[in-house]
Amino acid sequence: MVSKHDWLDFNIGKDATLKARIGWQGLTTSEYLDSGDYILVTGTDFENGQVGWETCHFVDAWRYEQDKNIQLKTNDVLITKDGTIGKVGFVDTLDLPATLNSGIFVIRPKNTKLDQKFLYYVFTSKVFEDFLNKLTAGSTINHLYQKDFIHFSFKAPKPQEQKAIAQTLSDTDEMITSLGKLIAKKEAIKQGTMQQLLTGKKRLAGFSGEWEETRLDEISKITMGQSPSSSNYNNQNIGLPLIQGNADIKDRNTIIRNYTSEITKKAFSGDIIMSVRAPVGEIAKTDFDCCIGRGVCAIKAHNDFLYYYLIFIESTWSKSSTGSTFDSVNSDVIKSLQVYLPKEIIEQKAIAKILSDMDNEIETLKTKLSKTKAIKEAMMSELLTGKTRLTQGI
Numbered sequence: 209m210v211s212k213h214d215w216l217d218f219n220i221g222k223d224a225t226l227k228a229r230i231g232w233q234g235l236t237t238s239e240y241l242d243s244g245d246y247i248l249v250t251g252t253d254f255e256n257g258q259v260g261w262e263t264c265h266f267v268d269a270w271r272y273e274q275d276k277n278i279q280l281k282t283n284d285v286l287i288t289k290d291g292t293i294g295k296v297g298f299v300d301t302l303d304l305p306a307t308l309n310s311g312i313f314v315i316r317p318k319n320t321k322l323d324q325k326f327l328y329y330v331f332t333s334k335v336f337e338d339f340l341n342k343l344t345a346g347s348t349i350n351h352l353y354q355k356d357f358i359h360f361s362f363k364a365p366k367p368q369e370q371k372a373i374a375q376t377l378s379d380t381d382e383m384i385t386s387l388g389k390l391i392a393k394k395e396a397i398k399q400g401t402m403q404q405l406l407t408g409k410k411r412l413a414g415f416s417g418e419w420e421e422t423r424l425d426e427i428s429k430i431t432m433g434q435s436p437s438s439s440n441y442n443n444q445n446i447g448l449p450l451i452q453g454n455a456d457i458k459d460r461n462t463i464i465r466n467y468t469s470e471i472t473k474k475a476f477s478g479d480i481i482m483s484v485r486a487p488v489g490e491i492a493k494t495d496f497d498c499c500i501g502r503g504v505c506a507i508k509a510h511n512d513f514l515y516y517y518l519i520f521i522e523s524t525w526s527k528s529s530t531g532s533t534f535d536s537v538n539s540d541v542i543k544s545l546q547v548y549l550p551k552e553i554i555e556q557k558a559i560a561k562i563l564s565d566m567d568n569e570i571e572t573l574k575t576k577l578s579k580t581k582a583i584k585e586a587m588m589s590e591l592l593t594g595k596t597r598l599t600q601g602i
Contacts, residue, residue, distance in 0.1 A: 229312075479509075
């Protein structure tokens with residue numbers, strides 16, 4: 209590790225300018241336009257550190273011309289100062305003239321000693337997060353005042369190394385963005401495949417047998433959950449995990465919440481767990497034995513076709529829901545659900561295998577995305593503090 213004794217001290221008030229739309233200009237939401245030639249950027253338009261231009265509104269020309277200090281330029285660094293303070297955006301492209309609403313600062317270095325993209329990453333780091341936390345500690349503050357912001361200080365290497373650090377982190381960001389887009393594409397393909405295969409619109413090669421419509425209770429065993437008494441709850445590994453509502457279902461996986469040793473309604477490894485109270489129809493497949501509360505039911509399936517079918521029709525449960533205070537479905541409605549499926553078990557399994565392979569591919573990509581994000585966090589901790597130095601070519 210190379211020493212960082214050559215790093216310089218920087219201060220936002222001394223080394224950068226802070227500009228924002230000032231209050232007397234009086235821009236209101238009633239002036240926001242759906243189209244135009246002058247873009248208006250707000251804090252809600254930030255997405256993953258970039259400005260989401262497609263979500264931006266527009267303003268009239270005179271509002272853009274009103275304040276030259278907040279007319280955006282490529283490589284500007286933006287930070288929200290109202291509501292959710294400290295959200296950071298970077299202006300990487302600028303296809304139309306753009307200005308800011310009153311909730312954002314634009315920060316610009318006063319000279320070339322401070323690289324703009326490096327500064328952006330400083331604002332996304334723990335160094336700035338700690339500054340904000342100290343600023344807001346013990347208060348309900350929802351505004352970042354310029355008089356406070358100007359005191360933010362940090363260390364940085366020489367400009368050439370700043371650029372190298374920013375480029376390294378930017379490359380990692382591009383990988384994260386690419387993985388996110390690929391996951392979205394794969395999920396869209398999977399959704400289209402489900403639409404084709406789970407409705408019989410498209411048949412797999414080698415299969416021509418009939419499909420049939422049948423009641424859910426004719427092809428599976430359904431167990432409705434029951435409400436445990438307060439004495440059934442405990443926070444230790446006694447008895448079986450208790451799954452009792454949609455809060456225990458996340459990303460198709462069941463989360464262990466509480467434990468009980470006396471409740472009698474159970475689900476077993478491999479069963480489908482479905483929420484039966486608002487929101488109805490959320491699906492998970494458990495890989496452990498558990499007790500089930502009133503908010504869920506257990507559905508025993510012979511293969512994964514039914515699992516994917518129930519996921520596919522999840523949004524239709526609202527039509528069957530009852531109750532004035534919240535949506536719910538009872539056992540009769542669940543049992544009478546009409547399921548459309550191939551008569552041949554082998555075709556059901558073949559369809560489920562294709563969808564399962566897609567799920568596995570998506571999960572592999574999500575795991576890679578999570579690891580890449582973790583790597584980036586570690587890189588920021590090392591590179592932005594000088595713990596690790598980039599020396600090649602510097």
